[in-house]
Amino acid sequence: MALLLAGIVAIVQLFPVSLQANTEAILKGNATLLAHQKVQELRTDADRQALVIEEIRDRNGLTDPIVWPVDPRMTYSYAGESELANGDTPGDPRDDSNVPRVVVRLAPDFDPEEPILYEMRFDE
Numbered sequence: 001m002a003l004l005l006a007g008i009v010a011i012v013q014l015f016p017v018s019l020q021a022n023t024e025a026i027l028k029g030n031a032t033l034l035a036h037q038k039v040q041e042l043r044t045d046a047d048r049q050a051l052v053i054e055e056i057r058d059r060n061g062l063t064d065p066i067v068w069p070v071d072p073r074m075t076y077s078y079a080g081e082s083e084l085a086n087g088d089t090p091g092d093p094r095d096d097s098n099v100p101r102v103v104v105r106l107a108p109d110f111d112p113e114e115p116i117l118y119e120m121r122f123d124e
Contacts (some may be wrong), residue, residue, distance in 0.1 A: 027073070027074070027106070027117055028117055028118065030070075030071050030074065031074060031104040031117035031118035032118050032120075034068050034070075034071075034074060034076055034102075034104050034118075035076070035102040035104050035118050035119075035120040036120070038076055038078075038102045039102055039120060039122045042100075042122070043122075053100055056078040056079070056080055056100040056101075057080045057098050057099065057100045058080055058098065059078065059079055059080040059081070060080065060081060061079065061081075062077040062078070062079045062083065062103060063077045063078045063079070064077065065077045065105065065107075065114075067107060072107060072109075072110075073106060073107050073109075073110040074104055074105070074106060074107060074110075074117065075104070075105050075106075075107050075108075075114075076102055076103065076104050076105075077102075077103045077105070078100065078101065078102060078103070079100075079101045079103055080097065080098055080099065080100060080101070081097050081098075081101075082094065082095045082096075082101065082119065082121075083101075083103050083116055083119060084116060084119050093121075094121065096121075099121045099122075099123065100121070100122055100123070101119055101120060101121045101122070102118075102119070102120045102122070103116060103118075103119050104116070104117045104118040104119070104120075105117060
């Protein structure tokens with residue numbers, strides 16, 4: 001009986017962890033989808049959007065966040081520098097400056113800290 005009770009307690013303790021991991025995986029998957037959609041929009045309209053991409057490339061900070069209508073828990077912004085990197089590491093292209101990026105965060109209504117879910121760099 002004690003062994004059965006110990007097994008049930010272990011399962012009950014793992015259940016919230018599993019739910020949280022599943023929620024995080026869904027959020028990161030949606031953030032990746034959002035970033036790819038925004039990059040594709042800019043690339044599709046590259047003829048008309050060339051100046052916009054140049055402006056994004058030259059930015060030192062984030063643009064104002066825009067709520068994604070498909071999932072209002074997320075916002076996206078554009079930047080010319082990495083929001084995740086602390087400095088420029090030689091040989092690591094992820095933290096290079098003057099490269100346009102889409103940055104997806106949790107919306108402030110969902111999480112006041114607005115953590116970054118995904119950052120995608122892109123070129124024309």
